[in-house]
Amino acid sequence: MENCGEACFNDLPMAINVAKLRLGFENHEGRSQELTKLAAVAKEWGMFLVTNHGIPEPVLRGVKDVVKSFFQLSLEEKKASLGSYMSKENKEDGRNFLKAEDQPLIRVDRLTMKIAPKEETDRGLAVWPQTPANFRQVMESYAEKARKLCDELLCALAEALSLERNVFLQKFEPSEENEVKVKVNYYPACPRPEQVLGLPAHSDGSGLTLLMQFDTVAGLQVLKDMKWTTVSWPPDTLLLNFGDLLEIMSNGRLKSSWHRVMPPVGTDRTSIALFYNPPPHVEIEPVPIGDEDKSSIEEEYKKVVVGEYLHHLYSSRSLATSTTAIKHAITFAKA
Ligand SMILES: O=C(O)CCC(=O)C(=O)O
Ligand SMILES: [Fe+2]
Numbered sequence: 001m002e003n004c005g006e007a008c009f010n011d012l013p014m015a016i017n018v019a020k021l022r023l024g025f026e027n028h029e030g031r032s033q034e035l036t037k038l039a040a041v042a043k044e045w046g047m048f049l050v051t052n053h054g055i056p057e058p059v060l061r062g063v064k065d066v067v068k069s070f071f072q073l074s075l076e077e078k079k080a081s082l083g084s085y086m087s088k089e090n091k092e093d094g095r096n097f098l099k100a101e102d103q104p105l106i107r108v109d110r111l112t113m114k115i116a117p118k119e120e121t122d123r124g125l126a127v128w129p130q131t132p133a134n135f136r137q138v139m140e141s142y143a144e145k146a147r148k149l150c151d152e153l154l155c156a157l158a159e160a161l162s163l164e165r166n167v168f169l170q171k172f173e174p175s176e177e178n179e180v181k182v183k184v185n186y187y188p189a190c191p192r193p194e195q196v197l198g199l200p201a202h203s204d205g206s207g208l209t210l211l212m213q214f215d216t217v218a219g220l221q222v223l224k225d226m227k228w229t230t231v232s233w234p235p236d237t238l239l240l241n242f243g244d245l246l247e248i249m250s251n252g253r254l255k256s257s258w259h260r261v262m263p264p265v266g267t268d269r270t271s272i273a274l275f276y277n278p279p280p281h282v283e284i285e286p287v288p289i290g291d292e293d294k295s296s297i298e299e300e301y302k303k304v305v306v307g308e309y310l311h312h313l314y315s316s317r318s319l320a321t322s323t324t325a326i327k328h329a330i331t332f333a334k335a
Pocket of ligand 1: 183185199204211213219220259261270271272273
């Protein structure tokens with residue numbers, strides 16, 4: 001796969017400039033133009049690139065540095081650094097070499113950490129590397145900024161759909177109870193890409209997923225108009241991906257994207273996904289919308305408890321790689 005240089009990034013139809021969304025009343029026009037673009041991009045792609053997000057470059061660099069240091073350790077050192085590295089989520093040597101008859105190999109090292117709620121961060125998925133020593137502190141300070149950005153974007157998305165600004169955000173409350181999980185995906189360079197996938201096609205079990213990737217190595221693909229399209233992703237740009245929970249809350253006006261990851265060739269690729277969810281006990285339901293929008297809605301969603309939906313999603317998730325098996329699990333939330 002081509003390592004995309006600066007030249008690839010001239011045309012970025014998916015990019016939303018957050019600085020413009022933050023403009024005050026005196027710049028009303030610039031702001032409302034960006035909101036109009038946001039509505040269009042969000043509906044078309046189920047994700048968008050986030051530029052001028054305001055998370056300082058040293059914070060992003062810090063995250064990349066600690067993650068690189070961890071993945072450079074030998075397997076023995078990783079195990080020593082991370083007592084429960086062999087847990088279900090963080091597979092053995094991290095690699096999921098799954099092989100079903102009609103499916104390619106899936107090749108990714110994953111490291112998942114729960115950042116919030118606070119009282120759960122030292123058990124379950126909370127496997128914090130001890131090496132490098134500042135790993136947890138660096139990740140937590142990134143997550144705090146990422147979470148604020150997600151809150152802001154939830155409000156902007158509601159506004160872009162002409163809804164009351166708080167309709168999505170209020171489901172993420174109380175804020176001490178909402179869930180933030182960070183997953184590092186490390187895709188080793190692959191000599192036989194035709195037989196391998198980085199991640200199989202899926203939609204995320206989240207409200208929002210904020211993605212960061214290292215070194216502009218291409219890999220993420222989104223299904224658009226039934227074709228796989230590679231996301232062209234400039235340095236220091238983040239990517240906001242809609243999860244199934246947002247699709248339910250918006251009654252399908254914001255669709256979670258169906259995406260997959262192709263293996264990198266000749267060089268490794270690393271991405272970091274921050275999953276942002278309402279508390280598991282919260283009930284989500286489609287937000288009320290104006291009459292004029294009703295005609296554009298194909299199917300109504302019903303009220304579901306976040307934790308129950310996620311349980312259903314994870315227990316029914318197949319490793320389908322076919323483009324026809326799209327988002328079967330979400331029918332659980334259809335009226
Ligand atoms: O590696 C990527 O760009 C995407 C990762 C992803 O889709 C996920 O972790 O859910
Ligand atoms: Fe994903």
